[in-house]
Amino acid sequence: MQKNIRWGILGTGWIARKFADALAVAQGCELYAVGSRNAKQASDFAAEYKIPKSYGSYLELVKNAEVDVIYIATPHNLHFDNTVLALNHGKHVLCEKPIGVNKREAAEMYRIAAEKGLFLMEAMWSRFLPHIIKTKELIDEGVIGDITLLTATFCVRSEHGPEHRHYNIDLCGGTILDIGIYNIFLSLFLLGKPAGFTASATLSNQGIDTNCSYNFTYPDGKMAVMYSSFLANPDVVAEVHGTKGSISLEHMWFCPGRVRLKTKDGVETVLSFDVRGNGYELEAEEVAECLHAGRLTSRLWTPDDSLMLAGMMDEIRLTCGVVYPAHDF
Ligand SMILES: NC(=O)c1ccc[n+]([C@@H]2O[C@H](COP(=O)([O-])OP(=O)(O)OC[C@H]3O[C@@H](n4cnc5c(N)ncnc54)[C@H](OP(=O)(O)O)[C@@H]3O)[C@@H](O)[C@H]2O)c1
Numbered sequence: 356m357q358k359n360i361r362w363g364i365l366g367t368g369w370i371a372r373k374f375a376d377a378l379a380v381a382q383g384c385e386l387y388a389v390g391s392r393n394a395k396q397a398s399d400f401a402a403e404y405k406i407p408k409s410y411g412s413y414l415e416l417v418k419n420a421e422v423d424v425i426y427i428a429t430p431h432n433l434h435f436d437n438t439v440l441a442l443n444h445g446k447h448v449l450c451e452k453p454i455g456v457n458k459r460e461a462a463e464m465y466r467i468a469a470e471k472g473l474f475l476m477e478a479m480w481s482r483f484l485p486h487i488i489k490t491k492e493l494i495d496e497g498v499i500g501d502i503t504l505l506t507a508t509f510c511v512r513s514e515h516g517p518e519h520r521h522y523n524i525d526l527c528g529g530t531i532l533d534i535g536i537y538n539i540f541l542s543l544f545l546l547g548k549p550a551g552f553t554a555s556a557t558l559s560n561q562g563i564d565t566n567c568s569y570n571f572t573y574p575d576g577k578m579a580v581m582y583s584s585f586l587a588n589p590d591v592v593a594e595v596h597g598t599k600g601s602i603s604l605e606h607m608w609f610c611p612g613r614v615r616l617k618t619k620d621g622v623e624t625v626l627s628f629d630v631r632g633n634g635y636e637l638e639a640e641e642v643a644e645c646l647h648a649g650r651l652t653s654r655l656w657t658p659d660d661s662l663m664l665a666g667m668m669d670e671i672r673l674t675c676g677v678v679y680p681a682h683d684f
Pocket residue numbers: 365366367368369370371390391392393396397428429430431433451452453478480520526532533
């Protein structure tokens with residue numbers, strides 16, 4: 356039997372908790388250590404999730420010789436430094452999205468991982484969810500014909516103050532990197548790289564985007580129409596329309612969910628999928644599988660996929676004037 360992959364979680368915020376829950380059901384995985392800027396926070400987290408080791412600094416965490424892979428769960432501005440810290444201590448890394456604040460950072464992170472012979476993947480968890488994979492299969496099989504239009508939204512009214520990572524420019528806040536990234540991922544995953552795009556945003560006093568819309572155009576006439584917002588709460592849905600039918604992804608489309616397939620003759624089929632945990636276990640299992648197979652990158656969410664996504668977000672931010680002073684393009 357293969358040895359379990361031993362995980363260390365770096366950061367103890369919202370997503371760290373979801374990931375800890377997921378690791379409890381992820382096959383071939385074991386949550387072994389946690390690191391926080393604060394020792395008490397780390398030990399409380401460890402007690403709650405029954406984690407053997409806890410550390411009051413990220414450095415101590417990555418120095419633990421028993422840990423195989425570090426999950427980076429910090430704000431965007433820290434992904435580069437935290438990932439490089441882990442890689443420099445010989446750890447494989449799963450880094451939360453966006454893997455870097457921009458394409459330059461992302462490319463450098465992948466370069467360092469490759470140079471050191473270590474695994475690195477962006478935690479684009481939706482890529483591993485069965486309803487997203489099924490949507491791609493249905494499109495590739497021609498079930499809804501030639502694609503004409505994709506629409507995707509990701510909006511969450513955020514009541515946090517200006518210091519929170521949603522709004523804080525020093526933490527690289529804004530909808531594009533935080534939630535718009537999912538819309539952009541979906542269109543790139545399903546339709547590929549666009550030939551052109553338009554984008555516009557409303558900016559906060561700090562200069563981060565609070566509303567943003569972005570449309571992608573393709574040579575064959577199809578289009579992707581997307582928006583993200585921290586100011587409004589419309590349904591978070593996605594649809595793909597084709598010449599023979601359409602596919603609708605229900606509210607909270609980026610989480611495990613159902614797909615409605617409608618064909619031109621009016622027949623509607625609802626497709627449901629079983630997921631063992633909250634869905635994050637699937638990306639963790641992909642990491643474990645890659646490590647067991649000796650692969651340094653995922654074939655399902657590759658460095659090139661991450662870099663194309665990062666490059667699109669760079670272009671959209673440049674168009675909208677969303678610039679993070681400490682993270683030049
Ligand atoms: N995949 C998903 O579904 C999903 C969902 C939400 C968020 N995310 C991503 O996960 C990352 C973290 O988001 P989150 O919502 O978990 O954030 P969060 O609740 O604010 O937690 C971030 C953690 O990072 C650490 N940290 C280090 N320096 C910090 C600083 N200057 N300010 C605030 N926190 C700092 C803190 O942990 P310690 O105090 O323990 O060091 C904090 O608890 C982001 O990259 C976000 O895009 C992904």
